[in-house]
Amino acid sequence: MSSRPEDEFSAAERRALLDLARSAIVAAFAAIPVKLPEPPAPCLALRRGAFVTLHVHSKLRGCIGVIEGREPLAKVIPHCAESAAFRDARFSPLRPDEVAALRIEISVLSELFPLAANQVKIGTHGLLIRSGDRQGLLLPQVAVEHALSPEQFLRETCHKAGLPDDAWRRNETELFGFTCEIFEEDDRANAAMLHESN
Numbered sequence: 001m002s003s004r005p006e007d008e009f010s011a012a013e014r015r016a017l018l019d020l021a022r023s024a025i026v027a028a029f030a031a032i033p034v035k036l037p038e039p040p041a042p043c044l045a046l047r048r049g050a051f052v053t054l055h056v057h058s059k060l061r062g063c064i065g066v067i068e069g070r071e072p073l074a075k076v077i078p079h080c081a082e083s084a085a086f087r088d089a090r091f092s093p094l095r096p097d098e099v100a101a102l103r104i105e106i107s108v109l110s111e112l113f114p115l116a117a118n119q120v121k122i123g124t125h126g127l128l129i130r131s132g133d134r135q136g137l138l139l140p141q142v143a144v145e146h147a148l149s150p151e152q153f154l155r156e157t158c159h160k161a162g163l164p165d166d167a168w169r170r171n172e173t174e175l176f177g178f179t180c181e182i183f184e185e186d187d188r189a190n191a192a193m194l195h196e197s198n
Contacts, residue, residue: 009043009108014183016041017077021052021104022185024078025085029096034078044074049109049178051139052080056098062088067109067128067137077106105184107139115177117168120150125177127157129168136161140180 009017016037027034036044050073051065062084066076081104085094094102112128120127126140136157143153154175155165167173 009181009183013041013043014106017043017073017106017108018104018183018185020044020074020077021081021106022102024081025094025102026099028082028086029099036074040074044077045072047072048076050076050080051107051109052077052084053105053107053139054081054084054094055103055105056094056101058103060091061085061094061098061102062091064088065107065109065137067112069109069111073108103185105182107141107180107182110179112176112178115175117150117154117175120153120177122148122150122153124179126180127153128176128178129154129157129161129163130174130176131161131163131167131170131172134161134163136163139182141182 020034020036024034047069049065049067049069051063053060054062064080064083064087066080069076087093107126109126115125115127119125122143123140126138126142128135128137136159138153138157138160142148142156146156148156154168158165158167161167163173168175
C-alpha cells in the first residue's frame, strides 16, 4: 500500500486533487465521465481514505468520505465529490446555479490508530467510535470549528454513531484516532477552474 508522511502534498498535488473533485461535479451535471489529468499527478495513485466537504456561500452543502484507503485517490476523490454534491441525504442535490459559489475542501486521512480518551488532541485528531454495528466519525476540523473540548468531541462522535453520549466510557466501545491533511480551494484558483470549464 502506498503511504507517505503527513503534510507531504505539494501545492501542485493539492491543486490536482481539488481540480479533480470539481471536475467530477461538473462532469456529473453534463452526464459525462470525469477525465483524469494527463499526465496524472503521482498523488492520485495513493491509497488513502478521504472526505470531500462542500460549502456554498460559507454554508455546509455536503460532506461524504471513505474511511479506509482501499482504492487510489484517483477513484476516491471523484466518488466522494459527486456523492457530497448529489447524494448527501442531509441536503438537496447541488444545483447548477450554485457551482459558481461552491468551495471545495478535501481531507486526506491517515490510517486509523487506537486512541485512549485522555489522548484526544483537539485540532490534531479526528475520531471514529465503534460499538457493535454502529460507528460514527468526525473530522478534526469539526472540533475546532465548534470549539469543542475533548470530552464534548467524544460525546458528539458518539451522537454521530447513534450511541448514548457517554458510550465512549464503556469497555466494549472502540475508539480510534486519525490525522488529516486538509486543504481547500481559494477564490483565484476557483475562478480559474470555472473559466477553464466554460
